[in-house]
Amino acid sequence: MSSGQRRSVTHLLGTSGLDISLVRRILEEARSFAEVLKRPVPLVPVLRGKTVATVFYEPSTRTKLSFELAAKRLSADVLSFGAGGSSVEKGESLKDTVSTIAAMGADCIVIRHPDAGAAARVASWVDLPVVNAGDGRHQHPTQALADAFALGEVLSSRHGEEDERLGSGPAFWTDQGSVFRGLRLVVVGDIAHSRVARSAVWLFDSLGARVECVGPPTLLPPATEGWPCSFGFDLDDALERADAVMVLRLQLERGASVGICSLEEYRQLYGLTAERADRLGPDVVVMHPGPVNRGVEIDVEVLESHRALVSHQVRAGLVVRMAVLYLLCTHAQGDFDASVGQELQGIGV
Amino acid sequence: MSGEEAAVLLKGGTIVDPPPVLQSDRGSDGGEAGFVEDADLLIRRGRVVERGKGLAARGARVLDVSGMLVFPGFVDIHAHVREPGAEYSEDLKSLTEAAVLGGYVGVVLMPNTDPPIDSVEAFRAMQARADAVGVCHVYWAACVTRGRAGHGLTPMASLAREGVRLFTDDGAFVWDSRVMRDALLWAKRLAVVVADHAEDPWLCGEWPRAWGGEVLTSAGGLSNRGIEGAPWAGGGSRAGRSSVASPYPRSEAAPGSANESGYTASLGLAGRPREAEKIAVERDIVLCEATGARLHVMHVSAKESVEAIHRAKEQGVPLTAEVTPHHLALTERALKNFDPVYRVNPPLRTEADRQALLEAVCEGTIDAVATDHAPHAQHLKELPFEKAPPGIAGLEVAAALCYELLVEAGLVELPRFAELFSSGPARVAGLIGNKGLGRRLEPGVEANVTVFDPSSSWVYEPSRSATKAKLTPWNGRKFCGRVVHTFVGGRHVVERSKLRMEGVEAS
Numbered sequence: 001m002s003s004g005q006r007r008s009v010t011h012l013l014g015t016s017g018l019d020i021s022l023v024r025r026i027l028e029e030a031r032s033f034a035e036v037l038k039r040p041v042p043l044v045p046v047l048r049g050k051t052v053a054t055v056f057y058e059p060s061t062r063t064k065l066s067f068e069l070a071a072k073r074l075s076a077d078v079l080s081f082g083a084g085g086s087s088v089e090k091g092e093s094l095k096d097t098v099s100t101i102a103a104m105g106a107d108c109i110v111i112r113h114p115d116a117g118a119a120a121r122v123a124s125w126v127d128l129p130v131v132n133a134g135d136g137r138h139q140h141p142t143q144a145l146a147d148a149f150a151l152g153e154v155l156s157s158r159h160g161e162e163d164e165r166l167g168s169g170p171a172f173w174t175d176q177g178s179v180f181r182g183l184r185l186v187v188v189g190d191i192a193h194s195r196v197a198r199s200a201v202w203l204f205d206s207l208g209a210r211v212e213c214v215g216p217p218t219l220l221p222p223a224t225e226g227w228p229c230s231f232g233f234d235l236d237d238a239l240e241r242a243d244a245v246m247v248l249r250l251q252l253e254r255g256a257s258v259g260i261c262s263l264e265e266y267r268q269l270y271g272l273t274a275e276r277a278d279r280l281g282p283d284v285v286v287m288h289p290g291p292v293n294r295g296v297e298i299d300v301e302v303l304e305s306h307r308a309l310v311s312h313q314v315r316a317g318l319v320v321r322m323a324v325l326y327l328l329c330t331h332a333q334g335d336f337d338a339s340v341g342q343e344l345q346g347i348g349v
Numbered sequence: 350m351s352g353e354e355a356a357v358l359l360k361g362g363t364i365v366d367p368p369p370v371l372q373s374d375r376g377s378d379g380g381e382a383g384f385v386e387d388a389d390l391l392i393r394r395g396r397v398v399e400r401g402k403g404l405a406a407r408g409a410r411v412l413d414v415s416g417m418l419v420f421p422g423f424v425d426i427h428a429h430v431r432e433p434g435a436e437y438s439e440d441l442k443s444l445t446e447a448a449v450l451g452g453y454v455g456v457v458l459m460p461n462t463d464p465p466i467d468s469v470e471a472f473r474a475m476q477a478r479a480d481a482v483g484v485c486h487v488y489w490a491a492c493v494t495r496g497r498a499g500h501g502l503t504p505m506a507s508l509a510r511e512g513v514r515l516f517t518d519d520g521a522f523v524w525d526s527r528v529m530r531d532a533l534l535w536a537k538r539l540a541v542v543v544a545d546h547a548e549d550p551w552l553c554g555e556w557p558r559a560w561g562g563e564v565l566t567s568a569g570g571l572s573n574r575g576i577e578g579a580p581w582a583g584g585g586s587r588a589g590r591s592s593v594a595s596p597y598p599r600s601e602a603a604p605g606s607a608n609e610s611g612y613t614a615s616l617g618l619a620g621r622p623r624e625a626e627k628i629a630v631e632r633d634i635v636l637c638e639a640t641g642a643r644l645h646v647m648h649v650s651a652k653e654s655v656e657a658i659h660r661a662k663e664q665g666v667p668l669t670a671e672v673t674p675h676h677l678a679l680t681e682r683a684l685k686n687f688d689p690v691y692r693v694n695p696p697l698r699t700e701a702d703r704q705a706l707l708e709a710v711c712e713g714t715i716d717a718v719a720t721d722h723a724p725h726a727q728h729l730k731e732l733p734f735e736k737a738p739p740g741i742a743g744l745e746v747a748a749a750l751c752y753e754l755l756v757e758a759g760l761v762e763l764p765r766f767a768e769l770f771s772s773g774p775a776r777v778a779g780l781i782g783n784k785g786l787g788r789r790l791e792p793g794v795e796a797n798v799t800v801f802d803p804s805s806s807w808v809y810e811p812s813r814s815a816t817k818a819k820l821t822p823w824n825g826r827k828f829c830g831r832v833v834h835t836f837v838g839g840r841h842v843v844e845r846s847k848l849r850m851e852g853v854e855a856s
Contacts, residue, residue, distance in 0.1 A: 016615060095731045115603070115733035116617035117687025124686065125731075136603070136735060138617030195617060202615075222620055225611035 010331065011123045011130040012324055014139035015203035023145070023206060027172055029323035030149050030316070037073070037319065047076035050329050053106040055098060055122075056133070057083040057113040062290055062314060063133050063143070067110045070321035076329070079106055094118065095125050102126040108329050111135070129328035137193050142324060143289050144199035146317035148180070148207060150309045151244055153316070154285055155179040181208035186238045187229075188270055189248030189297055190219040192259070196289045197248055201229045214238045215270060218259030235270050239280060246287045247272050247298045263296050274301040285309050356393040357841060358406050359834075361415035362800065364388045366789045367768035370781050382764035390419060392796040395839030396785075399792055414800050417833060418763065421771040422454030422797030423748060424786050426515070426778040427544075427647060427671060427719035429740065433475070434463025439724040439742075439817050445483040446815035447722070447744040449842045452770075452799035452832035455486035455786050456744075457778050460497075461520045467492040467503045472511055484848075485837045486784050486797075490515040493523050493532045493543060500528055502535070509539040514779035517544040519647060520694075522629050524550055526636065533642035542669075542779055544645040547629035547654065548695055553621040554604040603735045608681045608696040616684060618735065621696050623651040630654040634661040637668045645777055646670040648721050650695040652705035659714045669777045671719040672706050674747045677754050679703075679822060689730050689737030690820050693723070710769065711760050717774035720747045724818030731820070742818035746809055748801060749828040756803075757829070771799075784838060800834035807831050807846070815848070 012018075036044050052071035056064050068078045079101065083089075088097060098109060109126060111119050112133040119132035119139075134140040156170035156179045172179050185204050191197045191213045204211050205228035213220065214232045224231055232238050239245065250266065260266045267273065272286065277299070280286075286298075286307045294300050303310060368382040389404040390397060425448065431438040448456050458479070460466035466475055466489055479487035491513045495501040497520070505516060516532065523529040523545055536543045550556070607613040609620025630646055634657060637644035649655055649670050658670045675693060680700050683691045691697060709715045723740025730737055743750075748770060755761045761769070774780075775787025782788060785795025806829045811819040835843035842849055 093728065093731065094733060113733060115735040117735070118733040120687045121689075121731075121733050124688070136617050137619070192614070198615060198617060221611065221614035222609050222622065223611045223614055227611055227615060 009127060009129050010328060011119070011132075012141050012328065013119050013123060013130065013132045015141045015144050015199045015206070016139070018141070018203070018206065020206050023148075023203065024173060024178075026145055026320065026323045026327065027149055027152060029326060030145075030319040031172075033073075033319040033322040033326075036322075043073055043075060045075045046326055047071065047074040047107075047329055050107040051077045051079055051105060052108045052110060052325055052329070053079040053081060053101045054110045054133070055081045055101060055112070057088070057094075057111075057118075058134065060112055060133075062317065063112065063140075066314070066317045067131075067133060067142075067321050067325075070318055070325055073318075074322055074326055076107075076325065079104065094122070098122050098126050102128055108325060131324060131328065134195055136195065137198070138195050139199050140195040140289075141199050141203070142317065142321050143196050144203040145320045145324070146313055147200060147246065147287055147289070148203060149316035149320050150287065150312045151183075151285065152179055153312070154309065155183070158283075178208055180204065183209040184241050184243045185209050185211045185246060186214055186242040186244070187211060187246045187248065188214045188235055188238070188272065190250050190259075191215050191248070192219050192221050193251045194248050196246075200246060201227060205229065212238050212241070216260060216266070236276065239276060242280070242284055244285050244287065245272060245280070246289075249289065249291060250293055250297050267296055271296060272298045272302050274299045277302040277305065277307070280307070287313055289313070356391065356398075356407075356409035357836075358404060358409040358411045359390040359392070359414045359419055359798070359800065360404075360411050361387055361389065361413060362417045362419040363763075364390060364400065364419045364790055365421075365763045365767045367421065367764050367772040369789060370772050370776050370787060382768075384418075384763050387415070388419070390790060390798070392798070392836060392839055395796055397790050397792055397794050397796050397798075400790060412800075412834065414834070416802065416804060418801045418803060419790065420452070420767050420799045420801060421788060421790055422786070422799050422835070422837065423452045423770040424455045424457075424774040424778070424780065425453045425720050425722065425744065425747070426457040426717060426774040427459065427519070427673075428456045428722040428744060429459045429461065429724065431724065432462065432478075435726075437817065438726040438729065440482075441479050441487070442482045442484075443815055443817050444722070444724070444744070445479075445485045445487060446848055447742075448485050449835045449837065450815055450832065450846070450848065451720075451744040451746065452748045452801060452835055452843075453485060453744060454797040454799065454835060454837045455488065455775070455780065455784070457488045457490055457515055457780075459517065459519045460490050460492045461518070465492050465497050466490070467495050467497070469504060469507050469511055472508055472513060476512070484842050486786065488512075488514065488778065488780065490517050490519075490544070492516065493518045494528060497521055499523060499525055502528065502531055505532070505535045505541070506539060509541050513541065515542045515544055515645070517546070517647070519544065519546045522546050522548050522550055526632060529633070530636050530640060533636055533640040533644060536644075537640055537642035540643075540779070542643045542645050542777065544647050545629070545633050546647050546694075547626055547633055547649075548621060549625040549628045552605075552625035552628070553694075554619050606692055606696070606735050606739070607684055608698045610681060610699065613681055613684065616687070618684070621694065623653055623698065623702075626651045626695055627653040627657060630657050634658070634666055634668060637661070638664075638666045641667065643779075644668045648673050648676065648695060648719070649706065649709075649715070650676045650698050650702065652702045655705050655709045655714060659709065659712075662714060669716040670714065671717045671774070671777065672710060672715045673719060673721045673741075674743050674750045674754075675721075675741045675822065677703065677706055677710070677718075678750055683822065684734070687734040689732060689734045690741070690822050692734055692737055692739045693721075693741045694739045707754070707760060710755060715769070717777050718747065718751055718769045719774060720744050722816075724816050725820075726817060727819045730818075740818075742816045742821045743823075745814050745816060746823045746826075746828065748799070748832055749830045750823075752801065752803065752830040753828065796836050796839040798834070798836040799832060801830060802833045803830045805829075805831040805833065805846075
C-alpha cells in the first residue's frame, strides 16, 4: 500500500476547495433519494454487494446512525466500528485499524476522529474512498451539506418553481442561479472549536451565500485571514441582517470553557434566547447541528418553534449521506478531484 | 575509532575560510575570509600538515576533490538523540552516522532524553557511551532544571566542571523568569551558555508541568493527563509533582501544533502564535542584558523574533541565535495534507517569516544554522497530525538544503556559509578550538574537514539514510550539492558519500 500504483479514488474530506458542480450533484442526488424515502419500501439496490465501514473514534448518535441507515437504504452492508471495546484499547494505531478494515474488503470508509486531519491521513493510507464524518476542529462536510439541503428545501419552496425533471419539489438551482445566492447566514457560537462552522463557512460561501460568524472574541478563530466570511461580536446586530441562523453547540469538551466566563454570561450574550428569536423576521429559520446544550446556546422554546429546522436537518442528513455514499462508491473517477487530498506540497522555495 | 590513519592528500579543491574567530586563526593568507581555488590539503596524523598549491603526495593517499568545496568540518549545536529512552527512534550510533553523512564532525546533543541529562552521573554515563560508539565528536548539553520541570536548577557548576558547555531545557521554555535569571547568573560565572526554546507554553496551549500539566517529552508525550481531577495537583509526572493549584480550567483540547494563522485555523489546528515566540525572546533578551550572560536563542522562526534579536544585538546584548534548515525551506502551507512529518516546534510559519529568516542569515543576525534534528520512529509519524510528536530529522540534508537556499540562490558567499556551518555554531556553543572545531584549515589544526561537491545531484532516500527517522519532509527530494567526504580528527569517516568502514583502506 505504501508504494506502487495507487488506484485513483476520491474522497469527501471537507468543503474547502470542493467543486461547486460536485456540491450541486450531491444535493440533486439527495433530492432524488428524498423521493425514494417516500416509497413504501424506501430502499434502492444501487450499492448491493458493497460494504460501507463506519469507523468512529468519538461518541456520536446522529452522524453514525445516519451514515449506517443511509448505507442500508442503498442496500450496502455496514461494518460498524467504535473505538471503545476494540483493539484500539490494546493500543492499535489508526493506520493499522483502517488497514485491517480495508483488508476485510470494505468499499468505503466513513471516519470520525478527534484529531484534525485524521480523515486525510486515512485517505493517504488506504486505497478506498474516505468520507470525513468529523475530524477534530477541522471539517464535517456532510453536516454542512445536510444543512444546505434543509435550507435549500425551505428556500426553493418559497420560490415555488417545480422541477418536473425530478418531481421532488422545487429545484435548488434555477435559471437565475442557486436559491442560496445572497442568503445571509449567521453562524453563532464557538467558531474556533467548531468543525461544523468551518464546513458551513466554505460550503455556503461557494453556494453564493454571505456568511457572518458571531461569537465571543475568545471563541472566534485567533486569526481569520483567508476565511470567506465576515466576523462579528454582537449577536443582536448580526441578527438584524440574518435570513438564517446556525446556532453551534458550545463544545466544552474541546476547550470552549477556557474562552468564556460563565455559561450564564454566554447565554446572555450569544444564546439564541426566546426573546431574541421573537425579534427575528417571520421567515428567518434557525438551525442547530445537535446535540443541543438546552438553555445555553439556544432556548427550548426556539428549538420547538416553527422556525427551527432541527428535525428537518436530521432528515436531510440521511439523504445527503445516501448521495455521498452513492457517488463515492459508484462514480466515475475524476469527479471529486477538487476535494481529494492533493499531492504533497513541493518542498523548498 | 582509534588507530592511525594513513596520510591523505585532498587535491585540487576549493578551500573555504570562514572569518577568523581566534587570533591564532589569522593564517597564511592574513586571516581574511575567503576561498582558495585549486588548492591541496595534506592531512597526516590527525592534523592538517600542509596547505597550498601543487603539494607532493609523499606517500599520502590522494583524493581528487577538484570542483569540490573543502570546508572546516561542520558543527551542529542542536541535535536530539533518543538514547536513553527511545532508542528505536535514534541511538548514538545512528545519530552520529547521520551526522557525518551530513558533513558534521561535531554535534551538541540535547538533554531531553528519558531520563534527561540533568545530573553529573547521567552526563558521565552518556558522554562515555557517546565517546565509545559515536563516529564524530559528541558534546552533551545538560538541562537547566532538574527533570526539565522548569524549576530547581541542575548542578550547573559540577556539570560545567565535567565539560558541559551548553545548558538547555530544549523542548520546553524556561518559563519561570526567576529560574532563568538564576541560570544565567550561574552561566556567566561558569562561562557557559544557556540556550532557550523560546515559546511561551501558555499561549501554545501547553500547561507547564509544574502547574500540573505536562510539557512535551522526547518521546512526544502530549497528554494533559497531569491535570485530571480537581484541584489540578497531584497527577502528572514524577518531576512535575507540585502542590500549586493550577488556575487553569480543565480542558481536553490539544496543544498548539501549527503556526497560528487563518490558514491553520481553517485546518482546525490549534495554534502556536508568533507572539508566543516573541514574548519568550523579549524576556530572554531582558534577562540576558541584565545578567551579561551568554544566552542563545534556539530555532528562531518568526519575523518579529528576528527583529527583536537584531535590535538587541545592535544594543550589544551578548546573545546569539540559530535558525533551522526546515524553517528556511518550508512554510505552514506544507500542512495541507496533515502529514505529521511537517509537525515541529516552533512551527513552520509563513512565507514572510521564511523570507525574514533568510534575510537575517544574510545580514548576520543569525549566528549559526542548527538542524534541530529531532528523529521519530516511523510509527510515531504515522499518527494523526495532532497526535504525532513534533520534530524533523535533518542532519543528512541540512548542508545540501542550505547550500541550495543560501549559496545557489546567491544570498550568501562561501565564507559566510562556512561560518554558518562551522565556526559560527562552534563559537555559539563554546567549542571553538575544542578538538579543532570551527578552526580554519591551517597547518597544525586538527583535521576536521567536510568536502562538499556542489555539482553532485542526488535524491534523499530514507532507505539509504543512517537516521532511524524514516519519515521526513525530505524523502524523495532531489538535491544539488552533496557531502562527499568527512574527516573527523583526521579519520576519514565518510568517503564518496558513504560511511567508511573502520580499517578498510580505499585504494
